Amino acid sequence: MEYRATLSTPDDLADFRATVRAWAEEHIPTGWESRFGGAVDEGFRAFQREWLQTLRDGGYAAPHWAKEWGGGGYSLAEQIVIFEEFSRLNAPPLRNYFVALNHAYATLMHAGNDEQRKRHLPAILDGEVWCQGFSEPEAGSDLAALRTRAVRKGDVYVVNGQKVWSSRAAFADRCLLLARTDPDAPKRHGISYFLLDMTSPGVEARTIRQATGAAEFCELFLTDVEIPVIDLVGEENDGWRIAQSTLSAERGLAQLELAERMAAALSMVEELVRETTIDGRSAIEDDAVREQLVTLETEVILFRRLCKRMVSDLVRRGGTGPESSIVKVFYSELLQRLMAFGVSLAGLDTHRLTVKPVSAGYESGRWMLDYIDSFAWVIAGGTNEIQRTLIGERVLGLPREPVAS
Amino acid sequence: MDILDTSQQELRAELRTAARAMLSAHSSSAQVRELAESAHGFDAELWRRFTVLGWPSIEVGEDHGGAGGSFGDLAVILVELGRHLCGNGLMATAALGAGPLLGAEAGSYAAPYLRRLAEGDFRAAAVVGGTGSDHLQAVRAGDGWGVSGTASLIADVAGSDLVILPVTDADGARLVFAVDPTRPGLTWVDAPMLDITRRFADLDARGLRVRDTEVLARGPAAEALVADLLNRAALATACDAFGVAERALQMTTAYAKQRIQFGRPIGSFQAIKHRCADMFIAVETARAVLDDAIDRYDATPATAAVAISRAKSYCCDAAAQVTEDAVELHGGIGFTWEHDMHLYVKRARLDQALFGDSRWHRRRVAALTLTLTPGQAAEHLS
Numbered sequence: 035m036e037y038r039a040t041l042s043t044p045d046d047l048a049d050f051r052a053t054v055r056a057w058a059e060e061h062i063p064t065g066w067e068s069r070f071g072g073a074v075d076e077g078f079r080a081f082q083r084e085w086l087q088t089l090r091d092g093g094y095a096a097p098h099w100a101k102e103w104g105g106g107g108y109s110l111a112e113q114i115v116i117f118e119e120f121s122r123l124n125a126p127p128l129r130n131y132f133v134a135l136n137h138a139y140a141t142l143m144h145a146g147n148d149e150q151r152k153r154h155l156p157a158i159l160d161g162e163v164w165c166q167g168f169s170e171p172e173a174g175s176d177l178a179a180l181r182t183r184a185v186r187k188g189d190v191y192v193v194n195g196q197k198v199w200s201s202r203a204a205f206a207d208r209c210l211l212l213a214r215t216d217p218d219a220p221k222r223h224g225i226s227y228f229l230l231d232m233t234s235p236g237v238e239a240r241t242i243r244q245a246t247g248a249a250e251f252c253e254l255f256l257t258d259v260e261i262p263v264i265d266l267v268g269e270e271n272d273g274w275r276i277a278q279s280t281l282s283a284e285r286g287l288a289q290l291e292l293a294e295r296m297a298a299a300l301s302m303v304e305e306l307v308r309e310t311t312i313d314g315r316s317a318i319e320d321d322a323v324r325e326q327l328v329t330l331e332t333e334v335i336l337f338r339r340l341c342k343r344m345v346s347d348l349v350r351r352g353g354t355g356p357e358s359s360i361v362k363v364f365y366s367e368l369l370q371r372l373m374a375f376g377v378s379l380a381g382l383d384t385h386r387l388t389v390k391p392v393s394a395g396y397e398s399g400r401w402m403l404d405y406i407d408s409f410a411w412v413i414a415g416g417t418n419e420i421q422r423t424l425i426g427e428r429v430l431g432l433p434r435e436p437v438a439s
Numbered sequence: 440m441d442i443l444d445t446s447q448q449e450l451r452a453e454l455r456t457a458a459r460a461m462l463s464a465h466s467s468s469a470q471v472r473e474l475a476e477s478a479h480g481f482d483a484e485l486w487r488r489f490t491v492l493g494w495p496s497i498e499v500g501e502d503h504g505g506a507g508g509s510f511g512d513l514a515v516i517l518v519e520l521g522r523h524l525c526g527n528g529l530m531a532t533a534a535l536g537a538g539p540l541l542g543a544e545a546g547s548y549a550a551p552y553l554r555r556l557a558e559g560d561f562r563a564a565a566v567v568g569g570t571g572s573d574h575l576q577a578v579r580a581g582d583g584w585g586v587s588g589t590a591s592l593i594a595d596v597a598g599s600d601l602v603i604l605p606v607t608d609a610d611g612a613r614l615v616f617a618v619d620p621t622r623p624g625l626t627w628v629d630a631p632m633l634d635i636t637r638r639f640a641d642l643d644a645r646g647l648r649v650r651d652t653e654v655l656a657r658g659p660a661a662e663a664l665v666a667d668l669l670n671r672a673a674l675a676t677a678c679d680a681f682g683v684a685e686r687a688l689q690m691t692t693a694y695a696k697q698r699i700q701f702g703r704p705i706g707s708f709q710a711i712k713h714r715c716a717d718m719f720i721a722v723e724t725a726r727a728v729l730d731d732a733i734d735r736y737d738a739t740p741a742t743a744a745v746a747i748s749r750a751k752s753y754c755c756d757a758a759a760q761v762t763e764d765a766v767e768l769h770g771g772i773g774f775t776w777e778h779d780m781h782l783y784v785k786r787a788r789l790d791q792a793l794f795g796d797s798r799w800h801r802r803r804v805a806a807l808t809l810t811l812t813p814g815q816a817a818e819h820l821s
Contacts, residue, residue: 304809318809321802321805324801324802324805324809325798325801325802325805327805327809328749328801328802328804328805328808328809329801331749331804331808332728332749332752332753332804333724335728335731335749336724336727336728336731336749336753337724337727339727339728339730339731340723340724340727343727343730360719360720360723360724363716363720364720364724419709419713421716422712422713422716422717423709423712423713423716425716425719425720426706426712426713426715426716427712429719430692430706430712430715430716430719431692431696432692432695432696432704432706432707432711432712432715433696433703433704433706433707434707435707435708435709435712436703436707
């Protein structure tokens with residue numbers, strides 16, 4: 035079953051689409067979804083490296099990057115075409131390079147200097163894995179309360195502290211690190227932004243086993259780690275502002291991919307409904323189940339439309355409207371509803387012990403594990419409660435809560 | 440709608456601004472309440488303003504003197520009607536009555552009505568049917584038909600120049616008539632509603648005679664007109680509900696910024712703020728499903744039923760939830776007659792029930808997409 039649809043794009047992109055499609059049909063691998071185990075092992079990393087290299091040879095590793103930095107330099111409309119053609123053939127997402135290609139690039143372009151761009155952007159295309167060192171055990175939703183300290187000593191900053199939820203830190207080459215440089219300033223004004231070399235002495239990463247049983251994210255211990263001053267991004271103590279731009283890199287075309295994968299998952303859900311038996315009949319004949327399925331389908335359809343409008347705003351205004359702030363909340367809660375619906379139909383069998391391959395994504399058809407995995411989205415990148423506060427204050431203009439001093 | 444085509448979006452934004460300005464000035468809630476208290480419930484001056492702006496005939500082709508617009512243009516106005524709690528015959532004429540006239544075959548007897556619609560001094564209403572609630576039977580009598588039966592809650596029929604009547608003959612075949620509602624044999628009984636912002640009447644038809652020349656369509660053509668009329672009614676109601684929700688959210692956030700308790704605006708409390716955020720999410724997601732249905736209807740009306748039913752159920756459910764939250768967040772004042780919020784709650788709930796309720800529309804989507812053979816649903820979703 036095919037739930038995917040094409041975003042409308044101008045006809046003059048037809049030639050471009052044909053070129054992309056031809057390349058995609060020749061190069062996109064198949065059968066990769068279930069090939070790997072539940073951990074980020076060497077096999078999966080090698081697969082990701084090869085796929086990055088293949089994409090780079092084709093000119094598709096970083097379609098959104100400027101040409102002068104080795105990117106595709108494609109217009110947004112062209113990026114949409116690439117995205118559509120790739121997702122049509124279920125191309126593997128560049129999971130290990132997500133932070134490098136999106137957050138690191140956005141940060142360096144927005145706040146870095148040319149030397150930093152020259153040093154890091156080519157290395158990223160060569161396959162450097164980057165991670166994020168933002169959250170801390172005592173600074174989750176209240177990120178600005180972070181306590182990792184960076185003290186300037188000559189040409190280096192000496193860093194001590196602990197980070198957590200840093201996906202892929204165990205094998206990352208570089209880390210986007212937030213640390214406090216002025217403990218006396220108001221908490222948002224004393225933070226700086228660094229590019230940490232993960233091979234520096236004093237850096238220790240330990241994997242954390244997630245609720246799904248898989249281990250992708252890590253905690254990071256930093257003990258007298260020296261970061262050269264040249265790896266400071268922007269001005270000292272300007273890190274909070276810079277981090278906002280890094281986080282905004284999570285929005286944009288990446289959302290379109292989520293929407294399309296979710297639409298594809300609908301066919302899986304429908305298949306489950308058809309296979310499930312209630313009182314000797316297929317659940318597809320049960321009125322209550324049919325209504326629930328229709329409601330979920332409607333929500334997925336409108337979510338795609340929301341994403342489409344966000345892209346349209348990007349094209350028209352170069353920025354996004356209120357959609358971008360609700361996309362994360364709506365997507366994550368819809369994903370939960372979708373997976374909970376799957377669990378409700380899949381009966382006892384979905385509770386049998388199984389492992390979900392790290393490559394399988396959020397919609398693997400292992401309903402109970404997919405359901406557990408879906409919680410990542412309501413928490414990561416700012417919990418949905420934080421998002422609701424942002425919507426209330428930044429979109430609706432409601433007054434801020436008085437901050438306890 | 441091409442996502443990269445901005446000219447249409449800009450035109451509609453201008454239309455929205457103009458509609459909002461006019462309705463704010465001439466259909467304020469005070470004026471709506473005054474009209475509700477009046478016997479006739481119709482503001483002729485406001486209607487004249489509609490016609491000056493070309494709204495009743497916005498979809499009528501330029502060859503008949505209309506604006507040559509699409510439903511998407513009308514939708515902009517319908518949303519504003521919801522926002523301003525406005526009735527006054529516009530939805531009944533432009534969205535309902537005009538539908539079968541626009542859909543009737545070229546050269547049929549609908550043409551003069553389309554011209555009158557464009558000239559302005561003409562209002563139409565319609566029995567919508569199609570959801571199984573109304574039963575009008577036609578029996579062949581001489582060179583015409585005898586009609587009997589009942590229909591409930593017909594919008595804005597009082598004072599209309601024409602009413603559309605879908606009927607079924609003895610063989611179960613469909614016909615669509617268009618007659619003067621004051622014709623002998625049609626008894627309209629005013630139906631006062633808890634939603635005081637709109638006017639409805641129940642129909643008792645007994646011994647109505649309709650000539651063959653007053654048949655707008657019969658057979659498959661009539662089936663198509665009836666199906667289209669239901670789709671237009673459902674989509675127009677989704678627009679109305681969306682406007683209601685959008686306005687209720689706006690009023691609530693404004694109140695949350697201004698109402699002080701515990702020494703600070705209540706909107707600074709997370710409990711209130713997050714509830715407002717959820718109302719906002721409901722409104723924006725409703726906008727997305729509504730836009731999708733409007734675009735599909737304008738592209739290919741005959742295949743838009745699924746998208747329209749999705750929009751009808753989702754938008755009306757969202758409006759019901761948002762207005763419910765809005766009353767609570769307003770506190771005691773929101774529960775008074777003096778405050779407008781109850782008008783929005785009642786309008787939202789009536790929208791939810793009109794022209795097939797949410798359950799009916801979800802089941803229609805299920806019937807059209809969830810066949811027992813897999814694979815047939817895809818075309819409705821792509």
